[in-house]
Amino acid sequence: MTIEEVFQDKTIKAKAKVSIIGDWLINKELPVDELIVYAEKQKAIDKATCIEALEYATKKNPEIADENTFLYVTQSLKNDEPRIKWESAKVIGNVAKLFPNELAKAIKNLLPNAESTGTVVRWATAYALAEILKLKTDNNKTLLSKIEKLSEKEEDNGVKKKYLDALKKVNK
Template sequence: MTIQQIIDDKSIKRLEKRNAIVEGILNRSFDFSAVSAACSFLPEKKIALLLEAIEEVSRSKEFSLEEDYLNLSERYILSSDPSCKREASRIVGNLAAAFPAKLDHAIAALLQNANDDGTVTRWASAYALSRIVILPQYAKGPLFEQICDLCEKETESGVRNQYGKALKKAERIR
């Protein structure tokens, strides 16, 4: 089955669909070109499921995704769909250490989402920014101060905690 067939199959539950896509990526049945092709045909609501699967793979210590996945996720950070925003942000956070020199566009979008009305979007942005700011070139740069400002004005404790923990780690690097 293709990614689009899996996602469109009404007889398969959502979790099973995600697991099938994760397994396809891990066993290389679905390479990046298959993932990218699926994104070009699917509506954003369904792309969110695909991004969710990619996010799960991006957390794996045994399997590394190529830079193309970072670039793909950047396209959805500012999506109109909150689920796409959340998963794309988490992918960027998970891949940040592998591609530290390729994060400029993602950082700009994440900073924009850090001021979103939705707590989930702000949390996902904080998740990614917190993983970026602990990288030496960002801990010692202007992003550190930007995150300090975000942390100070954040009212939601879960989001503020994401920033606070990362700022402590980044402070040791500075």
Template sequence: MPTITEILKSKRKPKEIIELLAKELKRDEKAIDELIQCFENGTTAEKGNCMEAIEYVTKEYPEFAKNCLDLVIAHLNDKAPRVKWEACRIIGNVASMFPDKIEEAIPKLLVNTNDKGTVVRWSAAFALTEIAKSSSKMQKELVPEFKRILERETNKGVRNIYLKYLKGAGL
């Protein structure tokens, strides 16, 4: 089996790299340590691939994030848009499993609701609404924020995430 470094440095297409990384992360729980090291030393594209591979795994196995949640939270406001949006999606995927840890991500996610990139704002909306779904305490804090965001958000897709949440919560 190729190492995380070999997969990242290969000349494969990005989608194939992400699938191979995710497969390796699922196969070997120690591979996350190598992936984190590669992330820290990698190019912007490699960092995006690493974060997307984690997102891919946490969609199916949210508990996987226990070994990399600090990294994800630390990079919620990364300068690379792809790293930001993948980190937001990871938070959304694992919100119900790590409610106490996720709480520290909220201020960074709220910063991303003002990002110029629609995908970053959409991903932040996904994460924030998943956090609100998983914690009544967080719901009380976030609902007023959602209403403020809706006043300024112009993108229909992003708005719909908040509106769907508010409707489903009976608010």
């Protein structure tokens, strides 16, 4: 079965598509670059499913992401579609530790999403920013104060908790 066939098969539900493709990535039956090329040609809903499959796979095995993957999801944070934003942010959170020298651009693209009206976008963004903060890179010089301000303004407890947990770990 190919990616195309998975997406065309209407009997396969969205979550099943994610796990099928995600497992292919984990088992190296599908190169990540091939998934990205496919995703780029799709409408927003299928592109988001591709990125969600990437999130599923990187949660289990972050090492499947290479620099091209990281740059792709960093760029995808600017997409208008909320689901693409939140799935991309979750991938960044999963793999940030592998790309300590590439985080500045990701942070730049994440910060506007921290002010999104969508709670899920803000939660995923908080997850990614928190994971980056915990790495204690040079980015923390500016990121720390921004996360402190975001946590003060945030009204959703789930989103706020992501920030506060990271701040506790960093301030130990």
